[in-house]
Amino acid sequence: MSRLPNTRIAFLLELARRLHQYGTSAPRLEMAIDLSARRLGLQADVWSSPTAIIISFSDLGQGDEGVAQTTQVMRLAPGDVNLARLCEADEIADRVIAGELDLREGFRLLRALGAPDTRKARITTVASYGLSAASIAALFLHSSWVDLVVAGVIGSLIGGITILSATRPRLAVASDAISAIVATAVAILVSAFVVPLAIKSVVLAALIILVPGMSLTTAVREVSSGHLVSGMARLGGATATLLKLTFGTVAATEVCAAFGIHARDFALPPLPGWTDWPALLVAAVAFAMLFRAARRDWPAVVVAVIAGYLATRWGGEFSGHLPSAPFGVFVGGLLVSALANLYARLRQRPGAVIREPGILLLVPGSVGFRSVSFLLERDTTLGMDTALLLLTLLVSLVAGLLFGELLVSPRRSL
Numbered sequence: 001m002s003r004l005p006n007t008r009i010a011f012l013l014e015l016a017r018r019l020h021q022y023g024t025s026a027p028r029l030e031m032a033i034d035l036s037a038r039r040l041g042l043q044a045d046v047w048s049s050p051t052a053i054i055i056s057f058s059d060l061g062q063g064d065e066g067v068a069q070t071t072q073v074m075r076l077a078p079g080d081v082n083l084a085r086l087c088e089a090d091e092i093a094d095r096v097i098a099g100e101l102d103l104r105e106g107f108r109l110l111r112a113l114g115a116p117d118t119r120k121a122r123i124t125t126v127a128s129y130g131l132s133a134a135s136i137a138a139l140f141l142h143s144s145w146v147d148l149v150v151a152g153v154i155g156s157l158i159g160g161i162t163i164l165s166a167t168r169p170r171l172a173v174a175s176d177a178i179s180a181i182v183a184t185a186v187a188i189l190v191s192a193f194v195v196p197l198a199i200k201s202v203v204l205a206a207l208i209i210l211v212p213g214m215s216l217t218t219a220v221r222e223v224s225s226g227h228l229v230s231g232m233a234r235l236g237g238a239t240a241t242l243l244k245l246t247f248g249t250v251a252a253t254e255v256c257a258a259f260g261i262h263a264r265d266f267a268l269p270p271l272p273g274w275t276d277w278p279a280l281l282v283a284a285v286a287f288a289m290l291f292r293a294a295r296r297d298w299p300a301v302v303v304a305v306i307a308g309y310l311a312t313r314w315g316g317e318f319s320g321h322l323p324s325a326p327f328g329v330f331v332g333g334l335l336v337s338a339l340a341n342l343y344a345r346l347r348q349r350p351g352a353v354i355r356e357p358g359i360l361l362l363v364p365g366s367v368g369f370r371s372v373s374f375l376l377e378r379d380t381t382l383g384m385d386t387a388l389l390l391l392t393l394l395v396s397l398v399a400g401l402l403f404g405e406l407l408v409s410p411r412r413s414l
Contacts, residue, residue, distance in 0.1 A: 007103045008040045009057055011096065013072055014110040016046070016053050018089040021114070023081035023356070024414065025218050026230035029053075032093075032413040039097045049230045050078045050237060078237065081214075081356050083301075084294040085113050090350050090414055122163050124289050129159030129209055131286035137205035138279035139309075139361075144268035146195050147202050154183050154206035162210075176210055176241050180248025183207055188256045191263035199263045204369065207245055209290065212238035213363030214356075216390075220398045238368075246372040280309055287357040297353050300343060304336060304358035311335040312362055325389075326396040332362045333397045337404020341411070350414035359401070364393035 012033060019029045026048040037044035038060060045068065047054040052075050056068035089110060096106035117125075133155025137143045143151070158179045165175035183206040184199075191197040204211075215238035222231030256262070284305035288298045309332070316328030336358035340351035367390040374383035 007107070008037075008042055009070060009072070011103050011107045011110070012037055012040070012042070012044065012057075013055065013074065014107055015089060015093055016048075016055060017074060017076065018085070018110050018113055019414070020048065020053060020076055021079045021082075022086040022089065023079045024086070024352070026050075026222050026227045027225045028413050030227075035413060036093055036097060047229075048227075050234050051076060081352075082292045083297060083350075083353050083356065084292050086352060086414065087294060087297070087349055088113055094348075117166075121292065125163060125292075126156055126159035128286045128289035129162070130156035131282055132209050132290060133158075133206045135279045135283035135286060136208045137201060138271055138275050139283060141198075141201040141205055142270045143198055143201045143205070144270060146268055147198050147205075148271070150187065150190055150197060151202045151205035154186050154202070155209070157182055157186070158206060158210065174244075176244040177248040177251075179210055180207060180245045181252045184249045184252035185256060188253065188261060188263040192256075192261050196264040196268065198268070203249060207249075207369070210241070210245060211369045212241045213368070214360065215241070216368060216394060217359065217363045217397055220394050221401065224398055224402065242368050242372045245369060249373065280306060283361065284357075287360055291357050293353065293357070297349075300353055301357045304339060304354040305361060307339060308332045308336045308358040309361045326392050329362050329364075329393050330396040330400040333359060333400025334404045334407065335400075336362070337401040338408040339404075341405060341408040344414075345408075345411050351410060352414055355401075359397065362397055364390050364397070367393060 015036060016029065016033050019032060024032070029048045030046040033046045033055065034044050037057070041060050043058045043060045045056040052073065054071065054073050056071040058068050058070075092101065092106050092109050095101040096103060101109075130152045134148050134152030137148045137151040141147075161175055161179050161182065165172040171178075180203075183203050187197060187199055187202045187206070191199055215234055219231045219234035219238060222228075222234060224231075281302070284302040285298070287305055288301040291301070293301050311334075312328040312332030314328075315331030316324035336355060340353075340355035340358065343349070343354045344351035367386055371383050371386035371390055374380075374386055
């Protein structure tokens with residue numbers, strides 16, 4: 001039995017590690033590594049989950065009857081979307097496969113992508129949390145100017161907690177609950193002693209980036225594509241995040257009440273209708289910052305976010321006798337998925353540049369958060385109704401994404 005070249009295997013393992021680290025779903029990661037291995041003359045059987053990757057390698061010439069000669073197991077932390085580094089990893093893989101880069105040089109470049117974020121990148125992430133919270137308060141919750149400002153400030157605080165938890169494993173485990181406690185406590189204190197706020201809207205807007213809408217959507221996509229272990233594991237992680245966020249908000253509310261601090265939950269005059277458009281633009285830019293897209297991809301990200309939102313909004317308005325919200329989400333998912341594949345075909349870059357930020361305004365994470373909150377408040381009827389709406393929206397979005405891939409077939413695995 002011939003010995004497999006270690007360089008090719010090392011390169012493929014590092015590529016898999018980077019794709020996982022930058023938020024690639026299990027079906028796309030497995031497809032990407034399988035295609036890359038074949039082009040390098042290897043057969044790779046890949047199993048991916050949110051916290052581990054197992055890859056078995058054999059000689060491609062052995063065919064289907066070949067026995068794996070090397071199996072590697074990698075234990076990894078759940079990935080986070082980083083569009084700039086994902087595009088760099090994809091470009092490195094393409095250049096190695098095309099023979100423009102030596103395998104060792106490609107491996108070195110992939111390793112270099114694992115460098116810690118710069119101070120500028122961390123500041124940008126904190127700012128993206130604040131801008132996202134403020135834009136959501138204006139765009140979806142139609143809150144007041146005061147609510148918008150407070151949500152933006154709290155969002156920035158949560159961004160800071162997220163940055164601190166990235167290098168502190170013990171803090172990372174509890175960061176969701178801590179963020180929810182901070183968001184709720186600050187909102188109640190401001191409302192009690194400074195200016196009345198729409199508490200629920202402010203807290204939801206501030207926590208919106210932590211609400212696992214993307215994880216829920218990815219989980220359903222993975223289950224629907226037959227990746228049951230990865231999908232159910234991701235679904236379990238998203239449920240745990242929802243529980244931690246809900247616990248944090250309830251705990252902060254009860255502690256404030258125990259000290260006699262009660263929010264003046266008062267609805268100030270809402271923002272005028274024209275603010276939707278600048279809020280949408282700010283949200284698009286914030287998502288480009290949040291997903292750490294390269295500057296050259298910012299126009300594409302902005303167009304994707306705006307197109308997805310408008311398709312969802314107009315689809316709901318013209319739904320006829322169909323339920324407006326699910327139909328609008330289906331249309332938005334369909335358009336974003338088709339645009340992502342078209343972009344990948346024309347620009348030879350990962351469709352994730354369009355797909356990930358484009359569906360962020362469509363994912364029903366806030367509905368899941370409200371559902372768990374109602375259940376903890378013992379409002380079982382409203383909680384179950386909201387959970388059913390969550391399921392309907394998730395199925396509609398995933399169906400739209402799948403039909404979009406049928407409309408414009410993907411040529412790239414990412």
